[in-house]
Amino acid sequence: MRMKIRKTLCTALSSVLIAGLLPAGAGAVSVTYNDVPSGSWYAEAVQYVTSSSLMSGVDSGVFGPTLSATRGQIATILYRMAGQPAVIGRAPFLDVAVSSYCHDAVLWANANGIVSGDGDGNFNPSGSVTREQMATMFYRYAAVRGCDLTKSADLSVFEDSWQISRYAVAPMSWAVGAGLMNGTDNTLVSPRAVTSRAVLATTLMRFCDMCGMTPPETTVSVTVASAAPAAAEATGPVVPVSGDLVSCITVDGTTVFTPKMTFQWPIQGGVTSGYGTRYIFESTSFHRGIDISAPAGIGVHAGEAGTVLFAGEKGSYGNLVIIDHGNGFQSYYGHNTTLLVDAGDVVQKNQVIASVGATGRATGNHCHFEIHYKGQVVDPFNYLPEKNDAPANQVVAIAVGTELPALDRESMLLASVY
Secondary structure, three states, X not given: OEEEEEEEOOOOHHHOOOOOOOOOOOOOOXXXXXXXXXXXXXXXXXXXXXXXXXXXXXXXXXXXXXXEOEHHHHHHHHHHHOOOOOOOXXXXXXXXXXXXOOHHHHHHHHHOOOOOOOOOOOOOOOOEOEHHHHHHHHHHHHHHHOOOOOOOOOHHHOOOHHHOOHHHXXXXXXXXXXXXXXXXXXXXXXXXXXXXXXXXXXXXXXHHHHOOOOOOEEEEEEEEOOOOOOOOOOOOEOOOOEEEEEEEEOOXXXXXEEEEOOOOOOOOOOEEEOOEEEEEOOEEEEEOOEEEEOOOOEEEEOOOOEEEEEEEEOHHHOXXXXXXXXXXXXXXXXEEOEEOOOOOOEEOOOOEEEEOEOOOOOOOOEEEEEEEEOOEEEOHHHOOOOOOOOOOOOEOOOOOOOOOOOOOHHHHHHHOOO
Protein backbone atom coordinates (compact mmCIF):
# COMPACT_ATOMS: atom_id res chain seq x y z
CA MET A 1 0.00 0.00 0.00
CA ARG A 2 1.53 3.30 -1.15
CA MET A 3 0.81 6.30 1.02
CA LYS A 4 1.72 9.98 0.86
CA ILE A 5 2.49 10.99 4.40
CA ARG A 6 2.60 14.53 5.66
CA LYS A 7 3.69 14.76 9.28
CA THR A 8 4.92 17.49 11.57
CA LEU A 9 8.44 16.70 12.63
CA CYS A 10 10.49 17.16 15.74
CA THR A 11 12.87 20.13 15.72
CA ALA A 12 16.13 19.54 13.85
CA LEU A 13 15.04 16.14 12.51
CA SER A 14 15.54 17.08 8.87
CA SER A 15 19.30 16.63 9.04
CA VAL A 16 19.78 13.29 10.75
CA LEU A 17 22.73 11.16 9.76
CA ILE A 18 23.42 8.00 11.77
CA ALA A 19 23.06 4.28 11.21
CA GLY A 20 19.41 3.54 10.59
CA LEU A 21 18.51 7.19 9.91
CA LEU A 22 17.95 9.15 6.73
CA PRO A 23 20.84 11.30 5.46
CA ALA A 24 20.94 15.03 5.87
CA GLY A 25 19.13 16.95 3.19
CA ALA A 26 17.42 13.82 1.87
CA GLY A 27 14.37 15.83 0.80
CA ALA A 28 11.46 14.03 -0.82
CA VAL A 29 12.27 10.34 -1.17
CA SER A 30 10.44 7.15 -2.05
CA VAL A 31 10.98 4.29 0.39
CA THR A 32 9.69 0.72 0.13
CA TYR A 33 9.86 -1.79 2.99
CA ASN A 34 9.18 -5.43 2.12
CA ASP A 35 9.31 -6.60 5.73
CA VAL A 36 6.63 -4.27 7.16
CA PRO A 37 3.14 -5.76 6.65
CA SER A 38 0.61 -3.03 5.91
CA GLY A 39 -1.71 -4.23 8.66
CA SER A 40 0.92 -4.69 11.34
CA TRP A 41 0.71 -2.82 14.65
CA TYR A 42 3.95 -0.94 13.86
CA ALA A 43 3.29 -0.03 10.19
CA GLU A 44 2.02 3.49 10.94
CA ALA A 45 4.96 4.19 13.25
CA VAL A 46 7.47 2.96 10.66
CA GLN A 47 5.88 5.27 8.09
CA TYR A 48 6.02 8.14 10.60
CA VAL A 49 9.66 7.76 11.64
CA THR A 50 10.70 7.33 8.01
CA SER A 51 8.76 10.37 6.82
CA SER A 52 10.15 12.39 9.73
CA SER A 53 13.77 11.34 9.04
CA LEU A 54 14.01 9.78 12.49
CA MET A 55 14.83 6.30 11.21
CA SER A 56 15.29 4.52 7.91
CA GLY A 57 15.89 0.99 6.71
CA VAL A 58 18.88 -1.18 7.57
CA ASP A 59 19.18 -2.32 3.97
CA SER A 60 17.49 -1.76 0.64
CA GLY A 61 13.81 -2.55 1.14
CA VAL A 62 14.38 -3.71 4.72
CA PHE A 63 13.37 -1.78 7.85
CA GLY A 64 14.31 -4.62 10.23
CA PRO A 65 11.41 -4.23 12.69
CA THR A 66 12.58 -7.12 14.87
CA LEU A 67 16.23 -6.06 15.06
CA SER A 68 17.44 -4.63 18.36
CA ALA A 69 17.75 -0.87 18.88
CA THR A 70 21.11 0.21 20.33
CA ARG A 71 22.13 2.63 23.07
CA GLY A 72 24.13 4.78 20.67
CA GLN A 73 21.24 5.07 18.24
CA ILE A 74 18.74 6.23 20.85
CA ALA A 75 21.22 8.73 22.35
CA THR A 76 21.78 10.18 18.88
CA ILE A 77 18.07 10.40 18.10
CA LEU A 78 17.43 12.31 21.34
CA TYR A 79 20.41 14.60 20.65
CA ARG A 80 19.04 15.45 17.20
CA MET A 81 15.59 16.05 18.68
CA ALA A 82 17.22 18.54 21.08
CA GLY A 83 18.63 20.49 18.13
CA GLN A 84 22.22 19.22 18.36
CA PRO A 85 23.44 21.73 20.95
CA ALA A 86 27.16 22.49 20.89
CA VAL A 87 29.32 20.31 23.12
CA ILE A 88 32.83 20.81 24.48
CA GLY A 89 35.23 18.09 25.53
CA ARG A 90 35.19 14.33 25.22
CA ALA A 91 32.64 11.72 26.25
CA PRO A 92 33.84 10.11 29.52
CA PHE A 93 33.68 6.55 28.18
CA LEU A 94 36.52 4.35 26.94
CA ASP A 95 34.46 2.82 24.13
CA VAL A 96 33.12 6.08 22.61
CA ALA A 97 35.81 7.51 20.34
CA VAL A 98 35.72 11.17 19.31
CA SER A 99 35.32 9.96 15.73
CA SER A 100 32.27 7.83 16.60
CA TYR A 101 28.94 8.81 14.99
CA CYS A 102 27.40 9.03 18.46
CA HIS A 103 30.22 10.78 20.35
CA ASP A 104 28.65 14.24 20.62
CA ALA A 105 25.25 12.73 21.37
CA VAL A 106 26.62 10.57 24.19
CA LEU A 107 28.63 13.49 25.61
CA TRP A 108 25.52 15.71 25.58
CA ALA A 109 23.20 13.02 26.94
CA ASN A 110 25.58 12.12 29.75
CA ALA A 111 26.10 15.78 30.71
CA ASN A 112 22.32 16.21 30.93
CA GLY A 113 21.82 13.08 33.02
CA ILE A 114 19.98 11.22 30.25
CA VAL A 115 22.44 8.32 29.92
CA SER A 116 25.20 6.83 32.03
CA GLY A 117 27.85 4.15 31.63
CA ASP A 118 28.07 0.55 32.75
CA GLY A 119 30.22 1.25 35.79
CA ASP A 120 33.42 0.00 34.16
CA GLY A 121 34.19 3.15 32.20
CA ASN A 122 32.27 2.07 29.10
CA PHE A 123 28.99 3.18 27.52
CA ASN A 124 28.44 0.19 25.21
CA PRO A 125 26.98 2.19 22.29
CA SER A 126 26.34 -0.96 20.27
CA GLY A 127 24.57 -2.70 23.13
CA SER A 128 20.91 -3.57 22.83
CA VAL A 129 18.48 -1.36 24.76
CA THR A 130 16.02 -2.97 27.17
CA ARG A 131 12.49 -1.65 27.63
CA GLU A 132 13.30 -0.19 31.05
CA GLN A 133 16.43 1.51 29.68
CA MET A 134 14.45 3.04 26.82
CA ALA A 135 11.76 4.27 29.22
CA THR A 136 14.46 5.83 31.41
CA MET A 137 16.13 7.62 28.50
CA PHE A 138 12.83 9.09 27.30
CA TYR A 139 11.82 10.01 30.88
CA ARG A 140 15.06 11.91 31.49
CA TYR A 141 14.90 13.61 28.10
CA ALA A 142 11.28 14.61 28.79
CA ALA A 143 12.50 16.26 32.00
CA VAL A 144 15.14 18.20 30.03
CA ARG A 145 12.47 19.39 27.59
CA GLY A 146 10.01 20.26 30.36
CA CYS A 147 7.38 17.72 29.27
CA ASP A 148 4.64 16.60 31.66
CA LEU A 149 5.99 13.95 34.05
CA THR A 150 3.02 13.83 36.39
CA LYS A 151 1.27 10.83 34.85
CA SER A 152 1.93 7.42 36.36
CA ALA A 153 0.62 3.87 36.39
CA ASP A 154 0.35 1.19 39.06
CA LEU A 155 2.95 -1.31 37.88
CA SER A 156 2.00 -3.88 40.51
CA VAL A 157 -0.74 -5.12 38.14
CA PHE A 158 2.03 -6.72 36.08
CA GLU A 159 3.28 -10.09 37.30
CA ASP A 160 6.87 -9.27 36.38
CA SER A 161 7.01 -5.78 37.94
CA TRP A 162 9.45 -7.19 40.51
CA GLN A 163 12.03 -7.39 37.69
CA ILE A 164 12.10 -3.61 37.17
CA SER A 165 15.43 -2.14 38.25
CA ARG A 166 15.23 0.43 41.03
CA TYR A 167 16.41 3.29 38.80
CA ALA A 168 13.69 2.49 36.26
CA VAL A 169 10.61 2.28 38.51
CA ALA A 170 9.57 5.95 38.12
CA PRO A 171 10.37 6.06 34.37
CA MET A 172 8.44 2.84 33.69
CA SER A 173 5.47 4.07 35.74
CA TRP A 174 5.47 7.33 33.77
CA ALA A 175 5.91 5.66 30.39
CA VAL A 176 2.99 3.29 30.96
CA GLY A 177 0.81 5.97 32.59
CA ALA A 178 1.45 8.43 29.76
CA GLY A 179 0.67 5.81 27.11
CA LEU A 180 4.20 5.87 25.78
CA MET A 181 4.60 2.19 26.52
CA ASN A 182 2.16 -0.67 27.05
CA GLY A 183 2.51 -4.03 28.71
CA THR A 184 3.67 -6.84 26.42
CA ASP A 185 0.37 -8.49 27.32
CA ASN A 186 -2.28 -8.04 30.03
CA THR A 187 -0.03 -9.44 32.76
CA LEU A 188 3.56 -8.59 31.76
CA VAL A 189 5.49 -5.36 31.22
CA SER A 190 8.77 -7.15 30.32
CA PRO A 191 11.21 -4.50 31.63
CA ARG A 192 14.30 -6.46 30.65
CA ALA A 193 13.21 -7.50 27.18
CA VAL A 194 15.33 -5.99 24.41
CA THR A 195 13.71 -3.11 22.51
CA SER A 196 13.09 -3.84 18.85
CA ARG A 197 13.22 -1.22 16.10
CA ALA A 198 9.46 -1.59 15.70
CA VAL A 199 8.91 -0.74 19.38
CA LEU A 200 11.37 2.17 19.17
CA ALA A 201 9.57 3.57 16.12
CA THR A 202 6.23 3.38 17.93
CA THR A 203 7.66 5.01 21.06
CA LEU A 204 9.20 7.85 19.05
CA MET A 205 5.89 8.59 17.33
CA ARG A 206 4.01 8.64 20.64
CA PHE A 207 6.68 10.76 22.33
CA CYS A 208 6.62 13.45 19.63
CA ASP A 209 2.83 13.60 19.86
CA MET A 210 2.81 13.63 23.68
CA CYS A 211 5.34 16.49 23.94
CA GLY A 212 3.66 18.52 21.19
CA MET A 213 6.72 18.90 19.00
CA THR A 214 5.63 20.75 15.85
CA PRO A 215 8.40 21.76 13.43
CA PRO A 216 8.29 22.00 9.60
CA GLU A 217 6.36 19.46 7.54
CA THR A 218 7.97 17.09 5.10
CA THR A 219 6.53 14.78 2.43
CA VAL A 220 7.89 11.28 1.92
CA SER A 221 6.36 8.50 -0.12
CA VAL A 222 6.49 5.30 1.94
CA THR A 223 5.41 1.86 0.80
CA VAL A 224 4.84 -1.07 3.13
CA ALA A 225 4.05 -4.53 1.86
CA SER A 226 2.74 -7.81 3.20
CA ALA A 227 5.40 -10.05 1.70
CA ALA A 228 9.16 -10.13 1.29
CA PRO A 229 11.17 -11.42 -1.68
CA ALA A 230 10.99 -15.17 -2.14
CA ALA A 231 13.50 -17.24 -0.23
CA ALA A 232 15.14 -20.42 -1.38
CA GLU A 233 12.97 -23.48 -0.88
CA ALA A 234 13.61 -25.23 2.43
CA THR A 235 14.25 -28.99 2.38
CA GLY A 236 13.95 -31.86 4.81
CA PRO A 237 11.02 -30.63 6.94
CA VAL A 238 10.84 -31.90 10.50
CA VAL A 239 8.78 -29.17 12.16
CA PRO A 240 6.28 -26.94 10.34
CA VAL A 241 6.99 -23.38 9.30
CA SER A 242 4.57 -20.81 7.94
CA GLY A 243 4.57 -19.34 4.45
CA ASP A 244 5.53 -15.90 5.80
CA LEU A 245 9.13 -14.73 5.56
CA VAL A 246 11.36 -13.05 8.14
CA SER A 247 14.22 -10.65 7.35
CA CYS A 248 17.48 -11.00 9.28
CA ILE A 249 20.83 -9.23 9.35
CA THR A 250 23.75 -11.67 9.35
CA VAL A 251 27.28 -11.34 10.74
CA ASP A 252 28.63 -9.81 7.53
CA GLY A 253 25.86 -7.21 7.45
CA THR A 254 23.88 -8.76 4.60
CA THR A 255 20.15 -9.44 4.77
CA VAL A 256 18.67 -12.92 4.39
CA PHE A 257 15.05 -14.02 4.33
CA THR A 258 13.97 -17.18 6.14
CA PRO A 259 10.69 -19.02 6.65
CA LYS A 260 8.84 -17.93 9.77
CA MET A 261 9.20 -20.37 12.65
CA THR A 262 8.50 -20.03 16.37
CA PHE A 263 10.81 -21.47 19.02
CA GLN A 264 10.11 -21.70 22.74
CA TRP A 265 12.37 -19.70 25.06
CA PRO A 266 14.96 -22.06 26.60
CA ILE A 267 14.79 -20.59 30.14
CA GLN A 268 13.09 -17.85 32.12
CA GLY A 269 15.26 -14.81 32.77
CA GLY A 270 16.31 -11.37 31.64
CA VAL A 271 18.12 -10.85 28.34
CA THR A 272 21.49 -9.40 29.29
CA SER A 273 22.95 -9.16 25.80
CA GLY A 274 21.14 -9.06 22.47
CA TYR A 275 22.07 -10.13 18.96
CA GLY A 276 24.49 -7.92 17.05
CA THR A 277 27.55 -5.77 17.65
CA ARG A 278 28.55 -5.25 21.29
CA TYR A 279 31.54 -4.14 23.37
CA ILE A 280 32.81 -6.86 25.70
CA PHE A 281 36.14 -8.19 26.93
CA GLU A 282 37.68 -4.81 26.00
CA SER A 283 36.84 -5.19 22.30
CA THR A 284 33.97 -4.86 19.85
CA SER A 285 32.56 -8.07 18.39
CA PHE A 286 29.41 -9.46 16.81
CA HIS A 287 27.28 -11.33 19.32
CA ARG A 288 25.82 -14.28 17.43
CA GLY A 289 22.86 -14.90 19.74
CA ILE A 290 21.23 -13.67 22.92
CA ASP A 291 22.22 -14.22 26.56
CA ILE A 292 19.49 -15.09 29.07
CA SER A 293 20.48 -14.76 32.71
CA ALA A 294 19.66 -17.43 35.30
CA PRO A 295 21.39 -19.07 38.29
CA ALA A 296 23.67 -22.08 37.77
CA GLY A 297 21.90 -25.41 37.53
CA ILE A 298 18.63 -24.18 36.01
CA GLY A 299 17.27 -26.58 33.38
CA VAL A 300 17.71 -25.51 29.75
CA HIS A 301 14.83 -26.52 27.47
CA ALA A 302 14.93 -27.41 23.79
CA GLY A 303 13.28 -24.63 21.80
CA GLU A 304 11.79 -27.06 19.32
CA ALA A 305 11.83 -30.77 18.50
CA GLY A 306 14.80 -32.16 16.60
CA THR A 307 17.93 -34.28 16.62
CA VAL A 308 21.02 -33.46 18.69
CA LEU A 309 23.95 -32.84 16.33
CA PHE A 310 26.52 -32.03 19.00
CA ALA A 311 26.79 -32.23 22.77
CA GLY A 312 30.17 -31.45 24.28
CA GLU A 313 32.82 -28.79 24.93
CA LYS A 314 33.38 -26.31 22.08
CA GLY A 315 35.77 -23.42 22.59
CA SER A 316 34.26 -20.17 23.84
CA TYR A 317 30.80 -21.78 23.91
CA GLY A 318 31.90 -24.01 26.77
CA ASN A 319 29.57 -26.97 27.11
CA LEU A 320 27.35 -26.72 24.03
CA VAL A 321 24.27 -28.46 22.65
CA ILE A 322 23.34 -28.09 18.97
CA ILE A 323 19.94 -29.32 17.77
CA ASP A 324 18.93 -29.74 14.12
CA HIS A 325 15.24 -29.00 13.51
CA GLY A 326 15.01 -29.55 9.77
CA ASN A 327 13.89 -26.88 7.30
CA GLY A 328 17.43 -25.48 7.52
CA PHE A 329 17.10 -24.46 11.20
CA GLN A 330 19.48 -25.31 14.04
CA SER A 331 19.57 -24.00 17.62
CA TYR A 332 22.61 -23.60 19.90
CA TYR A 333 22.65 -23.63 23.74
CA GLY A 334 26.00 -22.56 25.23
CA HIS A 335 27.92 -22.16 28.54
CA ASN A 336 26.08 -25.06 30.21
CA THR A 337 27.27 -26.66 33.45
CA THR A 338 26.06 -30.16 32.59
CA LEU A 339 24.78 -31.75 29.38
CA LEU A 340 21.82 -34.10 29.64
CA VAL A 341 21.71 -35.32 26.03
CA ASP A 342 24.12 -36.94 23.58
CA ALA A 343 24.70 -36.51 19.86
CA GLY A 344 22.11 -38.50 17.94
CA ASP A 345 19.39 -38.18 20.58
CA VAL A 346 15.93 -37.21 19.32
CA VAL A 347 14.53 -34.52 21.62
CA GLN A 348 11.09 -33.00 22.00
CA LYS A 349 10.18 -29.34 22.35
CA ASN A 350 10.49 -28.25 26.01
CA GLN A 351 12.70 -31.23 26.93
CA VAL A 352 15.46 -30.39 29.43
CA ILE A 353 18.75 -30.82 27.58
CA ALA A 354 21.31 -29.17 29.89
CA SER A 355 21.75 -26.97 32.95
CA VAL A 356 22.77 -23.30 33.06
CA GLY A 357 26.38 -22.48 33.78
CA ALA A 358 29.32 -20.25 32.88
CA THR A 359 31.65 -22.61 31.03
CA GLY A 360 33.72 -21.35 28.13
CA ARG A 361 34.14 -17.59 27.77
CA ALA A 362 31.40 -16.17 29.95
CA THR A 363 31.01 -13.33 32.45
CA GLY A 364 28.42 -15.11 34.58
CA ASN A 365 25.80 -17.84 34.63
CA HIS A 366 23.48 -17.67 31.63
CA CYS A 367 22.18 -19.52 28.59
CA HIS A 368 23.68 -18.36 25.30
CA PHE A 369 21.02 -19.08 22.66
CA GLU A 370 21.60 -18.97 18.90
CA ILE A 371 19.49 -19.81 15.86
CA HIS A 372 21.10 -20.73 12.54
CA TYR A 373 19.40 -20.95 9.16
CA LYS A 374 21.23 -22.84 6.42
CA GLY A 375 24.57 -22.16 8.06
CA GLN A 376 24.02 -18.46 8.80
CA VAL A 377 23.34 -17.03 12.26
CA VAL A 378 20.09 -15.06 12.51
CA ASP A 379 18.51 -12.93 15.23
CA PRO A 380 16.74 -15.21 17.75
CA PHE A 381 14.19 -12.47 18.52
CA ASN A 382 12.75 -13.05 15.05
CA TYR A 383 11.72 -16.55 16.13
CA LEU A 384 10.81 -16.21 19.81
CA PRO A 385 7.43 -15.04 21.14
CA GLU A 386 7.58 -11.58 22.76
CA LYS A 387 6.43 -13.10 26.04
CA ASN A 388 8.95 -15.54 27.49
CA ASP A 389 7.08 -18.85 27.37
CA ALA A 390 9.70 -21.10 29.01
CA PRO A 391 8.49 -23.19 31.97
CA ALA A 392 9.21 -21.92 35.48
CA ASN A 393 12.92 -22.30 36.24
CA GLN A 394 13.87 -25.48 38.08
CA VAL A 395 17.34 -26.45 39.25
CA VAL A 396 18.19 -29.81 37.70
CA ALA A 397 21.90 -30.19 38.45
CA ILE A 398 25.02 -28.19 39.28
CA ALA A 399 27.20 -31.22 38.55
CA VAL A 400 26.32 -34.63 37.22
CA GLY A 401 24.35 -36.52 39.85
CA THR A 402 23.79 -33.44 42.04
CA GLU A 403 20.09 -32.79 42.51
CA LEU A 404 18.98 -29.48 44.08
CA PRO A 405 15.58 -28.02 45.00
CA ALA A 406 13.86 -25.42 42.85
CA LEU A 407 14.66 -21.77 43.53
CA ASP A 408 11.90 -19.39 44.49
CA ARG A 409 11.46 -16.05 42.72
CA GLU A 410 13.35 -14.00 45.32
CA SER A 411 16.33 -16.37 45.24
CA MET A 412 16.38 -16.24 41.45
CA LEU A 413 16.43 -12.44 41.48
CA LEU A 414 19.28 -12.30 44.00
CA ALA A 415 21.29 -14.90 42.10
CA SER A 416 20.75 -13.32 38.70
CA VAL A 417 23.71 -11.69 36.97
CA TYR A 418 21.51 -9.32 34.98
